Amino acid sequence: MAFLSRVMVLKSRAHFSSGAKGARAAGGAVNFEGVRKRKAGQARNRVGLIMFGFVCFYCVIGGRLAYYGMREPETTSSIMPADRLMASRPDILDRNGEVLATDIRTVSLFAEPHKIVDADEVIEKLRLVLPDLDAKQIYNKLSSKSRFQWLRRQLTPKQQSEILALGIPGIGFRPEKRRFYPGGPTAAHIVGYVNIDNRGVAGMERYIDSQGLAELAALGMTSNQPLEPVKLSIDVRVQAILREVLMSNIAKFKAKGAGGVVLDANTGEVLAMASAPDFDPNDPTVGGEEGWLNRMSNGTFEMGSTFKSFTLAMALDSGKVNINDSFDARYPIRIGGFTIKDFHGKGRFLTVPEVFQYSSNIGTAKMADVVGIDGHKAFLQRLGLLSRMRTELPEVAVPSQPREWKKINSITISFGHGVSTTPLQTAVAGAALVNGGRLIEPTFLPRTEAQADATAETVIKPTTSDNMRWLFEWNGVNGSGKNAQVDGFDVGGKTGTADKVINGRYNHDHNFNAFLAAFPIYKPRYVVLTFIDDPRSETDRAVLAGNSAAPMVHDIISRSAAILGVKPRFGQNGSAMLVSY
Missing domain, CATH: 3.40.710.10 (DD-peptidase/beta-lactamase superfamily)
Structure with missing residues (x-):
């Protein structure tokens, strides 16, 4: 029995030998080939897993970008796309070519509340230029969780320059167009007027919108290029x-x-x-x-x-x-x-x-x-x-x-x-x-x-x-x-x-x-x-x-x-x- 036991131990050792012919490593340690293969496989798996993670991460980012690019734009606090804000209205002329209504370029003041640090300080500075600002209303806007708020529409160039000089973070300007009536009240009930968004409210201004301009604006198909003037039968002298x-x-x-x-x-x-x-x-x-x-x-x-x-x-x-x-x-x-x-x-x-x-x-x-x-x-x-x-x-x-x-x-x-x-x-x-x-x-x-x-x-x-x-x-x-x-x-x-x-x-x-x-x-x-x-x-x-x-x-x-x-x-x-x- 002792002999058979001895033979079995020798066979077992020979089976786990790392050498091809049972040779020993330097220092007498046995080099096991199975352990080396296992570690190499684990390393490859880890590298593959990391690469797979990176691929998934960038696929998610790419997918979100594609999603945001294809979805409808959000309307936030009544802000419209820049091309619609800058869309032109046709000039209105009298029968002799005198201008009764035209567009002039202007800017409007807005705030990004999430960038405002101290709303009270912002209001205090703005009232140096715009003393008639409603402090309570502006404070509510600046303290809101929205990312955009109008503060004042259609500023003069002087007001814009003075506000810029204040250097208030989170405050910006957006280009717009404002309707101007050179004759003032001379033909007010005929020409009519527009609202703050340059949309016709009364008179021939409203008539012009009813002829398709309002629908084009709603579809975003208007532009800031000058339009063909509308000539009226009115003689502004008479x-x-x-x-x-x-x-x-x-x-x-x-x-x-x-x-x-x-x-x-x-x-x-x-x-x-x-x-x-x-x-x-x-x-x-x-x-x-x-x-x-x-x-x-x-x-x-x-x-x-x-x-x-x-x-x-x-x-x-x-x-x-x-x-x-x-x-x-x-x-x-x-x-x-x-x-x-x-x-x-x-x-x-x-x-x-x-x-x-x-x-x-x-x-x-x-x-x-x-x-x-x-x-x-x-x-x-x-x-x-x-x-x-x-x-x-x-x-x-x-x-x-x-x-x-x-x-x-x-x-x-x-x-x-x-x-x-x-x-x-x-x-x-x-x-x-x-x-x-x-x-x-x-x-x-x-x-x-x-x-x-x-x-x-x-x-x-x-x-x-x-x-x-x-x-x-x-x-x-x-x-x-x-x-x-x-x-x-x-x-x-x-x-x-x-x-x-x-x-x-x-x-x-x-x-x-x-x-x-x-x-x-x-x-x-x-x-x-x-x-x-x-x-x-x-x-x-x-x-x-x-x-x-x-x-x-x-x-x-x-x-x-x-x-x-x-x-x-x-x-x-x-x-x-x-x-x-």
Whole structure:
């Protein structure tokens, strides 16, 4: 047994020998080949594992970068991409190329709250340059967890320079564009204004956005390259004259408001339109809501006796009334508990021209009765006085009328009570009375006569238009329009003095005065309408339209007729071109 045990031990030692032939290593140690192989394999595994880890790490980074590159950009605290902030708006020009609105480059101040160390110190420094900063609001922004906050939009270059000199960490500037209106309030209600993000809010600025600019901006397809200018039909020279006349008469009569328009009778182009009080589009917040209201197109009023022009045109156009007919105006009309009487009654029969000249409520009411209720309503509808006017300007009000037309309604509407419409609509309908009978939609963009003819709608006979021109001239010379006459320019028209409704009742001491005119009346080129709301005299009594609205037309025409290219005509049929003074 001892021998066999000895043999087994020797075999075991021989098996684990590291030498190929069982040789011993130096020093007598046995070199084991299996241990060396195992350690080499472990080293290779460790290197492979480390390489695999690096590959996975950089794959994760690459994947995240690709993810962030493909995802939609985040909107943080109302910040927009730089190309959209810098996107241009087209310049707005008058018909002669004068700039009414343009873009100027500016910068806005922002903060990165996560980089702000001491919010109180930042506020203290900023108020050295911007003393009107709301400290509490700015502190809340600087203390927030967001990474971007607007502090002040649209700084001046001086403010930017002074803030830069303060060297505040976490504060920066972003380039923007600001809308600038060189004329200030001159054409405020026509041009409109934009908001802080250069988006149109009112007027033609809003119209431009509605034509596709806003959609392009929303899609990020706008750029900072200059756009083709938008030319308006406005003549800024006439516009300035019109506004100046309105403002001076508001001060003169201590009125609540005034308005006016100069309209091309043959194309429908608006050459000038103003509503006062108004506002400065460079800072529209100054002036309040009274200044924002465009009374010419977005305010509705009972236009008073100017409506008698439409009643007479309706009666003549129907064929039931002749220019030589007469109407009994001796006695008031009593209907439905109301009494209809003339302000300056003559107590006799009046011819059609006299009804117009003396502004007879009785005579006008009887003309409307001849036509009938349905015919009356249909005629005003045809003239566009009962529906919303169509034009580029977004601010357009809807006229009001009785829910059900009865005889009393037709009578009162015949002389301008019971229907409220916009002054601009009244001027447009008035143009149809004198231009041959064509109703042309008003436009604030250039339009040729050929383009106007393509869209015009004939609403009265040419012979009716001839009669109305004669009546306008007759009243301008002999009636309430005398104060609107301008030597050489043959102004014709019709006044309207409407009692205002105070506490549900018509008040004779508070009037809305208007004057609808055309010149030169022998071949009208322009229609001018003015109104003044609640004018007061020195005795604090109401002022009639002949003494307030008509002189405004005189001032406008006398100063702008030459600008509009209308040549004066003197003598019989213009035979004398010069006069002696």
